Amino acid sequence: MATLNFPSSPTLNQQYTANGSTWTWDGVSWLAYNGPASGYSGISGYSGYSSMSGYSGLSGYSGYGISGYSGSGISGYSGISGYSGLTSTSTPINSQTAAYTLTASDAGNTISITTGGVTVPASILSAGNLVTIYNNSAASQTIRQGTSLTLRWAGQAVSTTGNRTLGLYGVCTVLFLSSTSAVIVGAGLS
Secondary structure, eight states: OOOOOSSSSSSSSSSEEEETTTEEEOOOEEOOOOOOOOOOOOOOOOOOOOOSSSSOOOOOBOSSSSOOOSSSOOOBOOOOOHHHHHHHOOEEEEEESSOOOOOGGTTTEEEEEEESSSSEEEESTTTOOOOEEESSSHHHHHHEOOOOOOOETTTTTSSOOOOEEEEEEEEEEEEEEEEEEEEEEEEEEO
């Protein structure tokens, strides 16, 4: 592939073509040009929920052979996608109307249960996974400790394990310390 020789004093929206690719000067840098029908992506905002890791970090430029740019393919300007280290502000809600057993896909989600309670099984979720449970009814729901799982009730004077009762319209969160050990805490928990 030949060396890219971008003009040294480009004008706004000037295009440069080499090696079958075209770039446009945006007043600050050369951006990959994909034709008139597609624009450049700008600030994309929240990038979606990813466990409880928060927002994704900054995305940068990528390109081939352009000093100061990184990567091996020409993908152009990708915009600012968010901040790193912030706690997520929402979780998907999985509504259940009968007895329910947590699955791996429940990590980072909220389970809304109306009847039958929730079983927290062993060897399904991993260390660091969080699951929130909301009792969406006027009756207590049982949170069951699955076989081979140790479910500890946080904040008690003595170590307390086993099934818990979630009072009407109560909310609790289960934090997995490993695939066989979890801690439960919440409002309306007994």
